[in-house]
Amino acid sequence: MGVFLIKSNQNTTDWELEDSHEDSGRWTSIIRPRRPWFHLDLHELWNYRDLILLFVRRDFVAQYKQTILGPLWFFLQPLFTTIVFTIVFGRIARIPTDGIPGFLFYLSGTVCWAYFSICLTETSDTFFKNAQIFGKVFFPRLVVPVSIVISNVLKFLVQFSLFLFVLGFFLVKGSQVRPNPWIMALPLLVFQMGLLGLGCGIIVSAMTTKYRDLSLLVTFGVQLWMYATPVVYPLSQIPEQYRFYFSLNPMTAVVEGFRRAFLGTSSIGAEQVLISWAVTLGLLSLGIILFSRVEKTFMDTV
Amino acid sequence: MSVVLKIENLWKEYRLGVFGQGMLFRDVQSWWARARGREDPNTPVGTAVGNNGRGDRVWALRDVSLEVREGEVLGIIGRNGAGKSTLLKIVTKVTAPTRGTVKIRGRVASLLEVGTGFHPELTGRENVFLNGAILGMTVKEIKRKFDEIVDFSGVEQYIDTPVKRYSSGMHVRLAFAVAAHLESEILLVDEVLAVGDAEFQKKCLGKMRSVAEHGRTVLFVSHNMNAVRRLCTAGVLLEGGTVRERSEEVESLVKSYLQAGVNSDVGCSWVNPHGKLFQNRWFHPLAFYAGDRDGSPVQMPASNDRDIWIHVKASIAEISSTELTVGYALYSEDGTLLYWTYQIDEHPKLWPRLEIGDCHIMSRIPRRFLNQGTYRVELVGGLHRVLWLFQPGTSVPAFTLSIEGGLSDSPLWNHPRPGIISPVMRWYNDK
Numbered sequence: 197m198g199v200f201l202i203k204s205n206q207n208t209t210d211w212e213l214e215d216s217h218e219d220s221g222r223w224t225s226i227i228r229p230r231r232p233w234f235h236l237d238l239h240e241l242w243n244y245r246d247l248i249l250l251f252v253r254r255d256f257v258a259q260y261k262q263t264i265l266g267p268l269w270f271f272l273q274p275l276f277t278t279i280v281f282t283i284v285f286g287r288i289a290r291i292p293t294d295g296i297p298g299f300l301f302y303l304s305g306t307v308c309w310a311y312f313s314i315c316l317t318e319t320s321d322t323f324f325k326n327a328q329i330f331g332k333v334f335f336p337r338l339v340v341p342v343s344i345v346i347s348n349v350l351k352f353l354v355q356f357s358l359f360l361f362v363l364g365f366f367l368v369k370g371s372q373v374r375p376n377p378w379i380m381a382l383p384l385l386v387f388q389m390g391l392l393g394l395g396c397g398i399i400v401s402a403m404t405t406k407y408r409d410l411s412l413l414v415t416f417g418v419q420l421w422m423y424a425t426p427v428v429y430p431l432s433q434i435p436e437q438y439r440f441y442f443s444l445n446p447m448t449a450v451v452e453g454f455r456r457a458f459l460g461t462s463s464i465g466a467e468q469v470l471i472s473w474a475v476t477l478g479l480l481s482l483g484i485i486l487f488s489r490v491e492k493t494f495m496d497t498v
Numbered sequence: 499m500s501v502v503l504k505i506e507n508l509w510k511e512y513r514l515g516v517f518g519q520g521m522l523f524r525d526v527q528s529w530w531a532r533a534r535g536r537e538d539p540n541t542p543v544g545t546a547v548g549n550n551g552r553g554d555r556v557w558a559l560r561d562v563s564l565e566v567r568e569g570e571v572l573g574i575i576g577r578n579g580a581g582k583s584t585l586l587k588i589v590t591k592v593t594a595p596t597r598g599t600v601k602i603r604g605r606v607a608s609l610l611e612v613g614t615g616f617h618p619e620l621t622g623r624e625n626v627f628l629n630g631a632i633l634g635m636t637v638k639e640i641k642r643k644f645d646e647i648v649d650f651s652g653v654e655q656y657i658d659t660p661v662k663r664y665s666s667g668m669h670v671r672l673a674f675a676v677a678a679h680l681e682s683e684i685l686l687v688d689e690v691l692a693v694g695d696a697e698f699q700k701k702c703l704g705k706m707r708s709v710a711e712h713g714r715t716v717l718f719v720s721h722n723m724n725a726v727r728r729l730c731t732a733g734v735l736l737e738g739g740t741v742r743e744r745s746e747e748v749e750s751l752v753k754s755y756l757q758a759g760v761n762s763d764v765g766c767s768w769v770n771p772h773g774k775l776f777q778n779r780w781f782h783p784l785a786f787y788a789g790d791r792d793g794s795p796v797q798m799p800a801s802n803d804r805d806i807w808i809h810v811k812a813s814i815a816e817i818s819s820t821e822l823t824v825g826y827a828l829y830s831e832d833g834t835l836l837y838w839t840y841q842i843d844e845h846p847k848l849w850p851r852l853e854i855g856d857c858h859i860m861s862r863i864p865r866r867f868l869n870q871g872t873y874r875v876e877l878v879g880g881l882h883r884v885l886w887l888f889q890p891g892t893s894v895p896a897f898t899l900s901i902e903g904g905l906s907d908s909p910l911w912n913h914p915r916p917g918i919i920s921p922v923m924r925w926y927n928d929k
Contacts, residue, residue: 247632493594496593
């Protein structure tokens with residue numbers, strides 16, 4: 197007979213690990229059943245930076261070794277998505293693209309969205325995918341999702357280079373696109389997408405420890421979210437009175453910002469960028485709260 | 499010598515629950531039903547409404563206090579479920595205590611199970627770095643110790659081969675080597691020495707000893723009493739989640755553990771005194787003993803040339819909607835678990851009937867299957883995946899089974915042989 201251990205009750209879930217003050221520094225660490233509700237130990241995370249990098253390396257090497265198509269797949273995915281979008285939304289639905297060549301327009305949205313969504317979906321099953329390791333060794337659990345977000349930057353760069361190639365092609369052809377100094381903001385955009393994907397992903401990962409069926413909704417939810425983001429249409433197509441609601445979606449400013457930089461068309465302002473960052477940081481904080489609540493006793497539940 | 503690990507009034511509670519409680523859909527469904535004043539569709543039949551999902555609580559550790567001094571090699575012994583592993587898991591921060599504190603001076607390295615985080619696609623070299631980092635080393639540290647680690651593991655030739663091509667022995671050796679070279683003040687070892695060949699085990703024991711000689715502390719959880727005897731300078735005996743004994747006299751501690759394991763029960767059978775113990779609706783045990791086929795008890799020691807039947811008598815007041823599993827666990831004299839068996843182990847058609855009223859089931863131990871010696875038979879069972887009625891490692895109905903003589907019909911086999919079991923095997927010519 198197998199016995200299952202499920203969620204402990206509230207007063208047992210939180211614990212605390214802190215440097216000791218009371219014993220005049222005699223102890224290096226003290227383990228207690230309690231901890232503050234917001235707990236982010238960046239110092240500890242920094243101490244494990246080598247592990248983060250090794251996880252990144254492992255993901256990369258393992259993927260490279262396991263699939264023949266590996267690197268090629270990174271190109272094919274956005275390429276096919278873009279072709280489908282060009283046909284469906286450009287040719288059939290005829291949604292305007294701010295005067296940008298359709299293919300380039302959709303590709304720009306797809307490349308951004310792909311990075312964000314992969315960060316979200318891959319971090320969302322942190323606990324179950326790593327239950328084996330988590331059950332045996334302690335290290336800051338955030339190491340895992342953070343390393344996922346970083347290793348996906350590599351994939352993003354591959355896809356981004358595809359975008360640059362297509363962009364160059366259209367520039368040579370003399371299309372009406374104007375890359376401008378805003379491209380310097382690219383690292384910031386990627387950083388924001390990473391934080392947002394991480395934040396949402398760890399929210400889901402914490403919630404799936406209680407509700408396992410939630411993980412089924414993730415892929416679906418991400419898909420819906422994409423259509424709520426100006427990926428296949430420009431923000432300029434949205435009637436003025438609804439724009440505010442769109443700017444509550446942090447990805448709106450990111451995708452539009454990306455287009456502003458590389459294609460030279462967009463209708464977002466500083467205000468929307470600020471809202472977007474505020475929402476991003478809000479979601480990330482919520483994620484950290486939920487994640488740190490779950491990480492200490494998750495092992496009792498599997 | 500100074501205390502490097504101080505455990506104060508440590509409690510750890512686990513909740514036993516029903517699988518599938520954690521479904522958002524179900525919670526919403528239950529909530530909706532209650533909101534309309536209907537009965538919750540997810541309440542298990544036979545339990546009071548509102549009891550849903552609360553499950554039963556089990557204290558894995560109850561008020562454990564312990565001090566470990568620098569340089570001590572502390573053996574932690576106790577039967578399965580005594581709380582040994584839970585204790586280590588709390589010390590390594592894998593899980594949090596429910597109450598109490600653990601104070602640690604220095605770094606803790608654990609070897610709760612070897613090869614944690616080994617990725618089959620990566621080479622031995624890559625895995626040494628990955629595993630080292632998981633255990634808390636920096637890359638710089640690993641680089642410095644790399645040659646030493648590889649040397650210790652004895653897998654030099656294969657260090658650039660993916661570990662998926664390693665034998666399990668090589669796997670363990672490499673993993674142990676990494677952990678053993680982690681510079682920590684406290685090393686936790688759990689059942690590692692069970693794997694690996696004899697020579698490697700010797701190496702490991704030597705390493706643990708030298709670790710201790712350098713003033714580092716080792717906590718060693720094992721069922722292998724010989725290793726505990728050889729290695730440990732002190733020991734602690736856990737029982738049912740509490741410290742039963744802590745002593746520097748490892749030899750006497752081991753002895754009292756072994757005796758508690760085999761001889762503490764009054765006899766060769768267990769009878770529920772006036773039916774007062776283990777009262778429950780599903781399976782209220784009345785007697786548990788070894789006998790022959792028609793139910794009369796066997797005289798101990800039993801001769802090995804006859805089948806031994808394990809009998810369980812109980813009364814059943816209610817048939818649970820969850821499957822009832824009842825069986826026994828067989829332990830050897832040194833506390834090693836030989837096997838578990840339940841009445842539901844075979845095809846459902848072959849299961850014995852369990853009906854309301856008196857119930858008497860039995861199971862055969864074939865003749866000449868066990869070796870000469872003394873065994874402990876424990877009743878185990880519960881509602882499948884819901885609730886333990888007789889949880890292993892707690893004080894459940896148990897009795898001692900001793901076997902002597904009747905080992906074989908061969909004129910040449912008249913002394914007991916080494917080995918946990920001693921089946922008589924048939925030999926044939928090749929035609």
